[in-house]
Amino acid sequence: MREKVLIVEDDSVFRHYLFQVLKYDFDVTLAEGPKEALERLEQDRYELMITDLRMPAMDGRDLVEKVHHEIDPEIMVIVITAYEDDWPADDALTSHVFRYLRKGSFLPGELKQNVYKALEIKRTVLSLRDSRQRADDKEKVLRKIFENSEEPLFITDSTLKPVLVNKGLEMITGYTRDDLSSMRVEDLFCEPDRSKIAGFLGEVLRGLDVKPLVARIRRAIGADKEVELSASLVRLNNSTIFLKGTIRPIDSERPFRDNLERRLRELSLSLENKETRLKDLDRRLREVVDNTRDIVIFFDSDLRCELANTRFKEVLGYTLKDIKDKKLRWKDILHPEDVHVLDDISNAVKKRLRHASGDVRLKTSLGSTVFLRYRASMSYNSDKMLK
Incomplete structure (x- = not known):
């Protein structure tokens, strides 16, 4: 993107001349006087301003001072004038002015060269300032890290x-x-x-x-x-x-802590592996249970239904949710003459038997009766309590 240059000149002929010299190399904006220049500077940011000195309402010297103090202290300035006494060159060059040129005494190439040089110096100064700021920020961060x-x-x-x-x-x-x-x-x-x-x-x-x-x-x-x-x-x-x-x-306790942390990591990894294997076994068990033609029901230690396969719903018409939410009692499903089956299974558990079997009649959701052969398998923990 081309750098922006603002030309402030009340002489329309000379203003047009400056525009023709610079328009192919820079993004040039024209202002007929200080008032218009200030409006432009308030609306946009320019890298360099070329200004005449003797102009109506406000001279170029006051314009430069106002811009540097109130709008943009970093803008580069080139003064072009026919009246050197209005602002002596020595004073101007110590007051934010990069070059002081006399009208009619420079060639177009010299003007462009001065503009390029001014912009190059500005880029260098800003780059050094940014680098210094980054270095200062980095030093502050490092000092804070060091201190804390x-x-x-x-x-x-x-x-x-x-x-x-x-x-x-x-x-x-x-x-x-x-x-x-x-x-x-x-x-x-x-x-x-x-x-x-x-x-x-x-x-x-x-x-x-x-x-x-x-x-x-x-x-x-x-x-x-x-x-x-x-x-x-x-x-x-x-x-x-x-x-x-x-x-x-x-730290004399460091080896002990390191060993403890290592053991905890190993234990955590072992538990994760076991959990993964259990999930895999559960998935495969569900696949086997769902693919069998038998009705399979899992009970907890209180003989509450925890899981039933799809055949349970296909044959009897009930969902697992009906039983788990206790909307349906087992006594409502069992034939009145077969309610004793629940007692038979409970007695088998009390005796720590591993299996119980027999015939049972169950009522479907449609009211019909299904004759089935059941086999109950029980497992116990080390305290011989039902799992």
Whole structure:
């Protein structure tokens, strides 16, 4: 998309000339004077304004000042005038003006070159500003993460003096930030470990890849504490070197917790696998039950119907919902002379028998009677209670 340029010129001939020079390279808008220019600037955003100085109602100098202070402080300005005394070039170039050209003293190509240069500078400035803003935002986020981290963190200069520490380090050491800023990292550790800490950090500063080191930290208050020290090198440029590090407390209960978490994960996975297998078995059982020509009914431990296959409805005309919602009692289905079948099954359960069978007559939903042979199968848990 072409960049927008606003031309403010009260001389119609010169205004048209400027338009012809720039119209093929830029999106050019014309204004006959400052009033129209301000209206245009309020309605749209322009990258650059080319303005005359001596104009009726308001001169170009006042226009530039008003635009920069009230409308768009980032707009680039090129002044073209025949009256240099109205705004001396030195003053203009220090007041938001990029170029100061005298009418009749420049070629069309020179004007276009100045416009291109002004827009290029503006893009560069805005890009640098955006980059700086992003860097500032990133630094704020990183500082917040650093500060709020539960892990004790520190950053040192090349002399191994902390330049930045977080609350976690204050808590584990018991020292304030002022205390820590006057100490070297090895000073935080007990005397027997200081030499190996110094050697460890020296290797890090030389750019070597070193494994975390276990040592005892000397706390300001309380007993010494065993910790794990890790560190890495940060180079900002060829001359600036920082060292960032972490001091983690060694938790004696950590292996136990890790093992417990592992066992819990294994148990959870085992339960998920069992649940999957049970669902698969239930699906296959339903398929078998629905495809058999027998009437199949499942009862719970209180002899309430839990499941019946499709043959139950096909032969008797009742739905499972009728029985589960107790809209229909078994005594209403059984022939009056066969009500004893319920007692026979109950007695079999009391005796912990696994099977009971016999003949039974059932009434259908249409009132007819069906003669059937039944077989009841019972299963019990370890306490010999009906499942």
